[in-house]
Amino acid sequence: MDNLKLQNLTRGAKIRIGLLILALILPFFPFVTDYMLHIAILILLYMILALGLNIVPGFNGLLDLGYVGFYGIGAYTSGLLTYHFGLSYWVIIPLAFINGAIWGILLGAPTLRLTGDYFAIVTFGFSELVVLFLSNEIWLTRGPLGLPGIDVVSIDLSLFGGPKWEFVGELPYYYLAIVMVLVTVFVMYRIQDSRLGRAWFAIRDDEVAAVSCGVNLLGYKVIAFAISAAFGAVGGSFFARWVTFLSPDMFKFWESFLILCMIVLGGMGNIWGVMVGAMVLVSMSEVLREVLPLLGLPVEVRFLAFGLIMVLMMRYRPAGLMPIPAVAAKMRAGRVKRKKVKATVGMKQ
């Protein structure tokens, strides 16, 4: 992403810049309605969430089924701080990031010694715990009544004698979400190409060899979990200020699973793949929501459709739509065995 010079850009980079420009001018096409913009924001939000989750299964090879817990924590952090203290969103972003990271460490430090499925079960339990907490601690969260009337995001320059803009409608949120996705992608790229990222990939590929190279397994897994949780919480903080209403059942388990599906669908460990996965699943969910009633089927049938897609993916493209380069190379060479793929997508013990 560094040193962008137009003349020596690769084809991939040109496509990405093209897509970015398209995303930036999208709201000005005449056929784009508010509803479509709403879906576009949802896609961008899920991109942030999927990129955050990707750190754990994609970079570290650990199965995390409780990601939505951190999303919920971030959302309520943002909602409550706005509700009670009227904090500006620009202050809330770092606070949500830190709060997510703290909870990631609190959950990760004692439990990341567990391997494989056992760890997945713990994370699953955690996300249920968050929902129970949000529904029952009424003094703090108002429980099932939800948290209505959260202020919208605003840019307040009155401190410097300037005006105050409130975010009205979908358009400003759309651009805010684009900026947040860009920052997330930037951070992910930087990490991927650093000592920290390499240590994670080492853990993913072979824990015994990693430890023999001096990588402290528990320490790096906790860092991964904390950063992943922090991005989940930032996604949640955006969600709270965007929909301006929170209730505990927005953070049910199936959200975690949906985000995990995006990663598996797109290609675990591949930043662009994960974003494509988020785009495909969110837009498909919306299309199915329209199409299914026309066919006389209940809307919930779309979860069956997701299940079917996952089964087909596992059968025909087990490494996802855009696998990481090494896996893609192996696929091309036709030497990839099912066992091998399983190890690379991170379901290993």
Place this chain on the structure above:
Amino acid sequence: MTPILEIKKLYKSFGGLLALNNISFNINKDEIIGLVGPNGAGKTTLFNCVAGIEKPTEGQIVFANGGRTISIGGRKPEAITALGIARTFQNIRLFDNLTVVDNVKIGRHCRTRSLFFGAVFRNKSQQAEEKAITESANHFLDFAGLKGRGEEIASSMPYGDQRRLEIARALATEPCLLMLDEPAAGMNPQESRDLMDLIHRIRDKGITVLLIEHDMKVVMGVCERVVVINHGEWLAEGEPRDVQNNPKVIEAYLGTGAAGAA
């Protein structure tokens, strides 16, 4: 002859199985020492105990490096690597999905520091460190005879090259003691000769080498001293020629009344 590693009365049991039974021997500085024995003798268990992957049941492992002597028995493997003991594995363990150069870069892990903030903000010290990591990774690749192969995917390399890469990765941790677990397994004669040359060059850099090997040509060709263990017990020790003719060793490999087995 100062010892770099002293193994004192080492025991390791897995439930009822005594994998190591009162093993004691020294490894001297700057020597190439072989550890041999029939299959199941406990060689790899001994390696794992020294590297910290397994915890010894009893006994001491003392590592002497630069005037300090440290008991390393039962320490964490990453701490032992940081102290200066590196290893390779019997069944190659590379980071399959990474490039060759990234594999070696991970070997630099215990000698470098930057974390999340360095990665995201790329401050000056992180940039300098990253540059040094790349340079030394390439240096170790050259040393192991893998010059210019850095961008290949590790798992797509031929078997012999993967063995070399594992050695390069181990060297990148800047060890004083390098432990090689059957480095010549599955190599053809030419590759074995290159490997022997590489082991000599490693020793000439001032790194002590301990190797497990079944290929007697390699053992005879590089080792200055050999320790034989069998059924987890110390059996013999000495120069390769002497050990080769030791009746107890012949018995361990070929059974009593060796004529029938040969």
